[in-house]
Amino acid sequence: xxxxxxxYSLWQFRDFFMQHGIGIAIIGLLxxxxxxxxxxxxxxxxxxxxxxxxxPIWGLVLQITSAVVSVSVLIAMNGIVATDRKNGYYRFLFSxxxxxxxxxxxxxxxxxxxxxxxxxxxSALLRMIVPSFNVAYFLLYAALxxxxxxxxGFLLSVATRYDWLTLAAVWLGARILRAIYSGPHxxxxxxxxxxxxxxxxxxxxxxxxxxxxxxxxxDVVWLVGYGLLCFVIGxxxxxxxxxxx
Amino acid sequence: xxxxxxxxxxxxxxxxxxxxxxxxxxxxxSLLGNSVQxxxxxxxxxxxGEILGIAGPNGAGKSTLISLMLGYLRPTxxxxxxxxxxxxxxxxxxxxxxxxxxxxxxxxxxxxxALVRYATLAGLSDDEIPRRVEYVIDLLGLxxxxxxxxKALSKGNLQRLxxxxxxxRDERILVLxxxxxxxxxxxxxxxxxxxxxxxxxxxxxxxASHNLDELQRLADRVAxxxxxxxxxxxxxxxxxxxxxxxxxxxxxxxxxxxxxSVFPGAEEAGKGEYDVTVQSIEELNSSIANLIGRGAxxxxxxxxxxVLEQQFREAVGESS
Numbered sequence: 001x002x003x004x005x006x007x008y009s010l011w012q013f014r015d016f017f018m019q020h021g022i023g024i025a026i027i028g029l030l031x032x033x034x035x036x037x038x039x040x041x042x043x044x045x046x047x048x049x050x051x052x053x054x055x056p057i058w059g060l061v062l063q064i065t066s067a068v069v070s071v072s073v074l075i076a077m078n079g080i081v082a083t084d085r086k087n088g089y090y091r092f093l094f095s096x097x098x099x100x101x102x103x104x105x106x107x108x109x110x111x112x113x114x115x116x117x118x119x120x121x122x123s124a125l126l127r128m129i130v131p132s133f134n135v136a137y138f139l140l141y142a143a144l145x146x147x148x149x150x151x152x153g154f155l156l157s158v159a160t161r162y163d164w165l166t167l168a169a170v171w172l173g174a175r176i177l178r179a180i181y182s183g184p185h186x187x188x189x190x191x192x193x194x195x196x197x198x199x200x201x202x203x204x205x206x207x208x209x210x211x212x213x214x215x216x217x218x219d220v221v222w223l224v225g226y227g228l229l230c231f232v233i234g235x236x237x238x239x240x241x242x243x244x245x
Numbered sequence: 246x247x248x249x250x251x252x253x254x255x256x257x258x259x260x261x262x263x264x265x266x267x268x269x270x271x272x273x274x275s276l277l278g279n280s281v282q283x284x285x286x287x288x289x290x291x292x293x294g295e296i297l298g299i300a301g302p303n304g305a306g307k308s309t310l311i312s313l314m315l316g317y318l319r320p321t322x323x324x325x326x327x328x329x330x331x332x333x334x335x336x337x338x339x340x341x342x343x344x345x346x347x348x349x350x351x352x353x354x355x356x357x358x359a360l361v362r363y364a365t366l367a368g369l370s371d372d373e374i375p376r377r378v379e380y381v382i383d384l385l386g387l388x389x390x391x392x393x394x395x396k397a398l399s400k401g402n403l404q405r406l407x408x409x410x411x412x413x414r415d416e417r418i419l420v421l422x423x424x425x426x427x428x429x430x431x432x433x434x435x436x437x438x439x440x441x442x443x444x445x446x447x448x449x450x451x452x453a454s455h456n457l458d459e460l461q462r463l464a465d466r467v468a469x470x471x472x473x474x475x476x477x478x479x480x481x482x483x484x485x486x487x488x489x490x491x492x493x494x495x496x497x498x499x500x501x502x503x504x505x506s507v508f509p510g511a512e513e514a515g516k517g518e519y520d521v522t523v524q525s526i527e528e529l530n531s532s533i534a535n536l537i538g539r540g541a542x543x544x545x546x547x548x549x550x551x552v553l554e555q556q557f558r559e560a561v562g563e564s565s
Contacts, residue, residue: 002338003366011362018353088349092410095315095336095343095420096366244317 003098009110016076016114024072024115028122031071035064040129052132053211061130065138066206069119069145070171076111076146077153078164080104081238086161090243101239108154108231112146137213141206144223151227152197155234158241174199198222260292263328263418263449264314270322271309271473283309284473287323294446298464298481299453300553302561306473307453308346311422314451315343327418340367342416346423346453348407352396356387356406359395363410381409384439386432400427408436412443419443419450425459437462461553469560476560479553492522492549493529500541507532507539520549 039057051057081104084090094100119142123135152170157163174196181189182200201219209215271284284306291297299307312318313325316333327335335341350359357378364374382388385405390398398406404427411419421440425433440463443450454460460467461481469476495504497517504511508521523529533546550558 003340003368005366008362008365011365087351088345088347089351090317091315091343091345091347091349092363092407093366094317095341095411096363097336097338097340097368098366099337240319242318244312 003096005098005102005106008098008103009106012107012110013114016111020076020078020111021114021118024075024118025122027071027075028068028118029125031068032064032122032126035060036126036129051130057130058132058211061126061133062206062210065123065126065133065210066141066145066202068122069142070149072115072119072142073146073149073153074164074167074171076115077150077157077167079157080107080111080154080163081157081234082161082163085243085245094243100243101235104154104158104238105235108150112143112150115146116142134210134213137210140213141209144205144209144220145202147231148197148202148223148227151229151231151234155230155237158234158237170197171199198226260294260446262290263293263295264291264451265289265326266310266313266323267326268323269310269313269320269325271306271313271318272321282473284313284320287470287473287475289468289475289478291449291451293449294444295466296440296444296450296452296464298460298467299451299470300455300457300460300467300557301470303455305470305561307470308422309473310470311343311345311420311451311453314420315341340414340416342411342414342419344407344411344421344424346426348403350395350403350406350410352394354395355391356393356395356398356402357382357391359406360410360413364413367414369414377413381412384412385409386435401429401432404428405432408439412439417448419448421450422453423455424452425454425456433459457551457554457557461551467553467556469557471561477556479556481553491552491555492520494545494547494549495519495521495533496544496547498542498544500536500539503536503539503541507535517544 039060051061079086084093090100093103116139120135120139123133123138127133127135149167149171153163153167156166156170160166174193177193177196178200181193183190198219201222205215205219205223266287266289269284269287270282273281273283287306287310289297299310301307309318313320314327314332316325316331316336325332328339330338354362360378360381361374364378369377382391385408387402387405387409390402390406395403395406404424408421408424411421424440425436428436437459440450440452452460452463457467464481467479467481469479494514495511495518497504497519501517501519504519504521508519511519511521514520521532523532529546533543537543
């Protein structure tokens with residue numbers, strides 16, 4: 001008799017909402033409200049503000065929504081594997097007839113659905129203020145960031161106890177180092193930073209994907225490929241490594 | 246007695262091999278390059294129907310051995326096999342009833358819902374889950390705590406919840422690490438009764454404990470380990486115990502002046518109490534019969550150390 005991992009996904013979904021989802025929703029709402037409420041107050045039927053792609057407000061919307069997605073993924077990845085290892089929860093979980101690789105792969109997928117669901121609700125609310133905002137395009141972008149950033153977060157959660165902290169450091173560090181060592185004169189260091197997460201591609205992808213629903217294929221392949229590779233390495237470490245310290 | 250012992254040993258040898266530690270070693274290495282040898286050249290076979298105790302002082306490697314058996318750790322050398330499969334593959338395919346020394350259950354979960362979760366992971370059907378959950382709740386007296394969050398449970402109740410999740414399924418292998426830790430005397434006795442009821446010819450159990458008295462009562466054999474090495478394996482039944490010098494305290498109601506005529510080396514331990522050393526259980530019985538035959542009235546005969554305790558002290562030293 002093997003475990004019913006599929007059925008257990010309902011419990012994983014519940015855990016996501018209780019431990020991460022509520023926090024993500026509150027942060028998204030507060031962030032969106034504090035930045036967009038003044039705009040809404042300034043608008044009136046007599047003085048409509050341009051809100052379409054290319055307008056100053058659109059730039060602000062892009063900034064806020066892409067930041068909310070990144071923070072949401074950061075929160076979702078917090079302890080996705082590390083908490084079970086740190087607190088010893090793995091002991092009872094994996095004495096049951098289940099495969100730990102499948103268990104965590106399913107957790108990653110369930111959390112992705114959770115993040116997208118909350119992003120759908122938040123973006124539907126945003127659309128009430130900014131009618132040109134396309135929920136489907138935004139969800140595409142959120143899914144891409146989840147895979148790109150979440151894949152790295154997953155690997156870090158398998159490898160370290162302080163996953164969200166290291167993920168934030170890697171994400172920001174990659175941005176900073178890529179900005180410093182870019183251009184034709186960067187030399188060896190410039191080549192070295194190429195192995196860092198391709199976060200610099202994210203701004204362009206956010207602009208085009210949220211605005212038009214399409215993005216340069218090479219950017220998407222880089223981001224998704226990098227995230228998926230990290231995710232697969234994380235699963236391999238789970239498969240061949242030790243759960244106990 | 247010797248005949249019975251031989252029969253049991255033959256039964257054990259003919260039973261199917263279930264768990265096998267094959268020259269297992271585990272070394273922990275720090276990032277700075279320091280290494281600690283937790284388990285070294287450990288080999289042991291555990292057969293179907295057997296209850297094997299694991300005893301050892303703190304840090305002897307008991308929990309590491311169990312983690313290796315469940316596949317939570319990978320051995321540095323050697324291998325652990327269960328029913329001929331690598332340990333982790335067996336656990337992933339079949340499951341094991343496991344009670345860990347550290348009861349780690351998410352503190353935000355409620356007791357009953359934690360059991361439902363574990364039952365789902367254990368593969369019980371939707372029909373079986375409520376029935377089995379109810380069974381273990383009843384068996385371990387958790388009814389009044391079922392709606393409490395795990396963080397609100399006392400140490401003893403948490404220990405019972407840990408044992409409950411291990412018994413959710415009718416497992417062929419049960420591994421109990423310090424199972425009575427934190428239990429009050431009533432539940433300690435209840436636990437021993439439960440283990441007695443769980444004994445089955447097709448079920449293998451491992452019990453790691455500091456409590457030698459408990460292992461003496463529950464286990465067929467006890468593996469004594471120290472500093473990560475198997476020191477010796479002791480059969481716990483008196484009839485099969487190796488003949489070793491064992492001390493007993495005899496309390497006389499009357500006739501204590503006769504003691505030295507039967508036990509020349511007897512040492513006075515108190516009023517009417519004498520400590521004597523015998524080489525075998527037969528010698529003890531014949532000497533006591535001799536004393537009674539001469540008119541002594543004996544109130545009690547208590548082993549100062551059980552055979553297991555004696556062996557344990559010899560194996561790991563008096564300081565442990």
